[in-house]
Amino acid sequence: xxxxxxxxxxxxxxxxxxxxxxxxxxxxxxxxxxxxxxxxxxxxxxxxxxxxxxxxxxxxxxxxxxxxxxxxxxxxxxxxxxxxxxxxxxxxxxxxxxxxxxxxxxxxxxxxxxxxxxxxxxxxxxxxxxxxxxxxxxxxxxxxxxxxxxxxxxxxxxxxxxxxxxxxxxxxxxxxxxxxxxxxxxxxxxxxxxxxxxxxxxxxxxxxxxxxxxxxxxxxxxxxxxxxxxxxxxxxxxxxxxxxxxxx
Amino acid sequence: xxxxxxxxxxxxxxxxxxxxxxxxxxxxxxxxxxxxxxxxxxxxxxxxxxxxxxxxxxxxxxxxxxxxxxxxxxxxxxxxxxxxxxxxxxxxxxxxxxxxxxxxxxxxxxxxxxxxxxxxxxxxxxxxxxxxxxxxxxxxxxxxxxxxxxxxxxxxxxxxxxxxxxxxxxxxxxxxxxxxxxxxxxxxxxxxxxxxxxxxxxxxxxxxxxxxxxxxxxxxxxxxxxxxxxxxxxxxxxxxxxxxxxxx
DNA sequence: ACCTGAACACCGTTCAAGT
DNA sequence: ACCTGAACACCGTTCAAGT
Numbered sequence: 347x348x349x350x351x352x353x354x355x356x357x358x359x360x361x362x363x364x365x366x367x368x369x370x371x372x373x374x375x376x377x378x379x380x381x382x383x384x385x386x387x388x389x390x391x392x393x394x395x396x397x398x399x400x401x402x403x404x405x406x407x408x409x410x411x412x413x414x415x416x417x418x419x420x421x422x423x424x425x426x427x428x429x430x431x432x433x434x435x436x437x438x439x440x441x442x443x444x445x446x447x448x449x450x451x452x453x454x455x456x457x458x459x460x461x462x463x464x465x466x467x468x469x470x471x472x473x474x475x476x477x478x479x480x481x482x483x484x485x486x487x488x489x490x491x492x493x494x495x496x497x498x499x500x501x502x503x504x505x506x507x508x509x510x511x512x513x514x515x516x517x518x519x520x521x522x523x524x525x526x527x528x529x530x531x532x533x534x535x536x537x538x539x540x541x542x543x544x545x546x547x548x549x550x551x552x553x554x555x556x557x558x559x560x561x562x563x564x565x566x567x568x569x570x571x572x573x574x575x576x577x578x579x580x581x582x583x584x585x586x587x588x589x590x591x592x593x594x
Numbered sequence: 595x596x597x598x599x600x601x602x603x604x605x606x607x608x609x610x611x612x613x614x615x616x617x618x619x620x621x622x623x624x625x626x627x628x629x630x631x632x633x634x635x636x637x638x639x640x641x642x643x644x645x646x647x648x649x650x651x652x653x654x655x656x657x658x659x660x661x662x663x664x665x666x667x668x669x670x671x672x673x674x675x676x677x678x679x680x681x682x683x684x685x686x687x688x689x690x691x692x693x694x695x696x697x698x699x700x701x702x703x704x705x706x707x708x709x710x711x712x713x714x715x716x717x718x719x720x721x722x723x724x725x726x727x728x729x730x731x732x733x734x735x736x737x738x739x740x741x742x743x744x745x746x747x748x749x750x751x752x753x754x755x756x757x758x759x760x761x762x763x764x765x766x767x768x769x770x771x772x773x774x775x776x777x778x779x780x781x782x783x784x785x786x787x788x789x790x791x792x793x794x795x796x797x798x799x800x801x802x803x804x805x806x807x808x809x810x811x812x813x814x815x816x817x818x819x820x821x822x823x824x825x826x827x828x829x830x831x832x833x834x835x836x837x838x839x840x841x842x
Numbered sequence: 843a844c845c846t847g848a849a850c851a852c853c854g855t856t857c858a859a860g861t
Numbered sequence: 862a863c864c865t866g867a868a869c870a871c872c873g874t875t876c877a878a879g880t
Contacts, residue, residue: 351775351782356796357789363862373863396853407865409855418854466714469767472786476795483799486806496809500818501825505757508764508826512756519717527599534599538720541605547724548604551731558734561744570748577749577837578756585833589825611843621844644872655846657874666873 354472355420356427363414374404376414376424383425384461391522392463397421419471426467427475432457435484444583446488451510451579454481458514462522465515493590502589506582513578517571531567602720603668604675611662622652624662624672631673632709639770640711645669667719674715675723680705683732692831694736699758699827702729706762710770713763741838750837754830761826765819779815 352358362376382403387395397418401408415421434453436446458465467473485507489499524534542548564570600606610624630651635643645666649656663669682701684694706713715721733755737747772782790796812818 351777351785353786353789357786357793397855398853409866410864412855413863465717469713469763470771474790474793474796479796479799483802486799486802490806496806497811497821498825498829499806500810501822502829504761504822505826505829508760509753509757510760512759512763513752515717515759516756529599537599538601538605541601542722545605545722548722548727551727551734554731554734558738558744558747562748563745573745574749574752577746578753580840581746581750581753581833581837582830583833584836585829585831588832588836589829645874646872657847658845660874661844 354474355416355423356475357472359416359420359423374406374410374414379404379411379414379421380424380428383421384428387425387463388461391526392466395463422467423471423475426464426471426473427477429457429461429464430473430475430477430481432460433477433481435480436488438487441491443488443491446484447492447506447583447586448579450481450485450488451506454507454510455514455517455575458511459518459521462515462518465511465518468511492586494586495590498589502586505585506579509578509582513575535567602722603664603671604723605720607664607668607671622654622658622662627652627659627662627669628672628676631669632676635673635711636709639774640714643711670715671719671723674712674719674721675725677705677709677712678721678723678725678729680708681725681729683728684736686735689739691736691739694732695740695754695831695834696827698729698733698736699754702755702758703762703765703823706759707766707769710763710766713759713766716759740834742834743838743840746837746840750834753833754827757826757830761823783815 379400383395383400386400386403390399397411398408400421401411404411411421415424434449436449439446485503489503492499492502494502520534521531524531527534529537539552542552559570562570562573564573627648631643631648634648634651638647645659646656648669649659652659659669663672682697684697687694733751737751740747740750742750768782769779772779775782777785787800790800807818810818810821812821
């Protein structure tokens, strides 16, 4: 019975149909379908994506896609791993673990913000496609070189990359929301702030956080977020350094 | 035009219809609807929740709910803030910021894992309901007492609570997935591990991470995760301590 | 004031049929 | 081998109508 549980396209999905070499192009294949899926998800978002819209974009009937893919979820897993391929993995170096962590974190943030639809998918699927696997390997590799004790390395990975996941998710959603409302991030931010200030419950909070915002500085929403991200990342690296001696 | 942008039920949604005091109960109201929504989301998950199922659970026609709520999204915001009320906010104490952070982080994790459907909603909505606001206030408050320089306090908040968000999201989804497959977490974990080991791409990674897993110890999936969470949290606190002297 | 029913424009997926 | 068409069991939401 355990064998009947579906885990992931990558583990028990059907493999890609190999295109006949002599085929005059024109026809579908898994790659074309995945490309079109990513394009649609980037432009319209996860909520508006459907098998029927995808089929229309491919100039084909709704059911054709099912020849290449078992379910919508399998297709989303394929799209997810495709954009995970945009992650820029550092060359292995012997000693520069701090720079490698910064590099991986910055790159992961960029992918999350550039393709906000992946956030729920990262949470939902096992995320074991080839690109996700390469990323995991790079993360694992750098963590073994930090000097953290072995029993803390998984926790170290979690602290850095779950932080980036959370940060990138919220950032990506906010950008998306602004774009959908037809406003810049700064316009939307001002609009929300003034709505919040008019509300009795939230008003006090805003006033308390204003001091914090002013201390942080930054002209735009984007500036503020960059500063927060950078500070948090240095905090995490300092945390790793502090925990290196720590046993049990 | 900016005024036409919908931000949140809490800011520009219609307010709750006040129930007539003399009404013989039996009738609907916003509270009953929100309670039923949370119950359904807990038992069936976000994907299966629908206005029609909710109406059926309330013994009422699909459209009745729309008398109390503008859209499904508004209802989800109400449900989200309701479970945010389960967060256990610490009493303000003068000096014990470390314990307060631990307390808030543990409580937030618990809510995320107990109601996995909130993760996408936290990302999607502004999250400015009364309970979410109280939580933000508590977080803000404790961060000002860490000794972090003002320009780093927003980054400090992000590092801790985006980490918890990411961690709790993945943990909650995994538990959900196991329950839906009718397996315990340990059964599902073994199943996925063996599937991953059979796959050429992911096999090498597994072997590399096995050493890390053994060092960490722990009998069950849940044990392992608790250890990782605790280590990561101490790492974050150590990071805050290290950044206290840090200016710009 | 509160609730219903029919309707519109959608979904993912199955299944039998075409070429 | 690949693609289509019709059908099933769903969605959120509008709108006019009932009590």
